[in-house]
Amino acid sequence: MKSPSNSGSILATCRLLAFCITASVLLSASKASADVYELRTYKTAEGKLDALNARFRDHTMRLFKKHGIESIGYWIPTDEAASKDTLIYVIKHKSREAAAASWKAFSQDPEWKKAAAESGVGRLAKPPESVYMEATDYSPEYNNADGDEDDVFELRIYKAREGTLGKLDARFRDHTIALFAKHGIKSVGYWHPTDAPDSADTLIYIIEHESPAAAKASWQAFGSDPAWKKAAAESGVGGLAKKPESVYMTATDYSPIK
Numbered sequence: 001m002k003s004p005s006n007s008g009s010i011l012a013t014c015r016l017l018a019f020c021i022t023a024s025v026l027l028s029a030s031k032a033s034a035d036v037y038e039l040r041t042y043k044t045a046e047g048k049l050d051a052l053n054a055r056f057r058d059h060t061m062r063l064f065k066k067h068g069i070e071s072i073g074y075w076i077p078t079d080e081a082a083s084k085d086t087l088i089y090v091i092k093h094k095s096r097e098a099a100a101a102s103w104k105a106f107s108q109d110p111e112w113k114k115a116a117a118e119s120g121v122g123r124l125a126k127p128p129e130s131v132y133m134e135a136t137d138y139s140p141e142y143n144n145a146d147g148d149e150d151d152v153f154e155l156r157i158y159k160a161r162e163g164t165l166g167k168l169d170a171r172f173r174d175h176t177i178a179l180f181a182k183h184g185i186k187s188v189g190y191w192h193p194t195d196a197p198d199s200a201d202t203l204i205y206i207i208e209h210e211s212p213a214a215a216k217a218s219w220q221a222f223g224s225d226p227a228w229k230k231a232a233a234e235s236g237v238g239g240l241a242k243k244p245e246s247v248y249m250t251a252t253d254y255s256p257i258k
Helices: 006-035 049-068 097-107 108-117 165-182 212-224 226-234
Strands: 036-043 069-078 084-091 129-135 153-158 186-193 204-207 245-251
Touching: 036 097, 049 069, 049 084, 049 097, 049 108, 069 153, 084 097, 097 108, 097 204, 153 212, 165 186, 165 204, 165 212, 165 226, 204 212, 212 226
Parallel strands: none
Antiparallel strands: 036 084, 036 129, 069 084, 069 245, 129 186, 153 204, 153 245, 186 204
């Protein structure tokens, strides 16, 4: 027969184990049901970008909404070559599971099949690129402002050195975003990929400039700001694992974000 003290210890251990299992289940359920964003890049066959834009404008966005997919923003790169065949967009799903269900329902929708067949787009030049993402805790609520129609956007992708993504996040949260605003750079959204290995080291974000010339002036002023230099030196981030990727873009006429 076990002593009362041993029985109490076993009971306490069981309660702790039950609590940990419950907490783990709740955390997993929370992650499964959290909003998930999707960054998608389409490259059309030659001369088909206008037809693709028309299909999104007249059919795709409405059918996305029908099947629970929220349109966030649609952009065309400003680079001369990419501006002729590339569409970049961000959408939002209620969860990863909802995304799978929505894409399945969308692809099987007779209205979508008809629109796709009649659009003249044909097959894309290569399969769409897709990155599922979750918003960082410092990603802002974006609102369009008067005069935004001619603004230029910038998609940037940072790859942090091993173990420094949290420090990079802290630098953005505590310093970078405020300094961006100080120098005329508007924050649109900040995300981490949800899938390994990129989830451990990658930050994806979109910012907005009033013009290409304003972007150049803002980056120059930001880079030479003593407050930025101090924050960068003290952040512990060091250099990135590789040079940041940057794509300048303009919003399409049907993009919710302009």
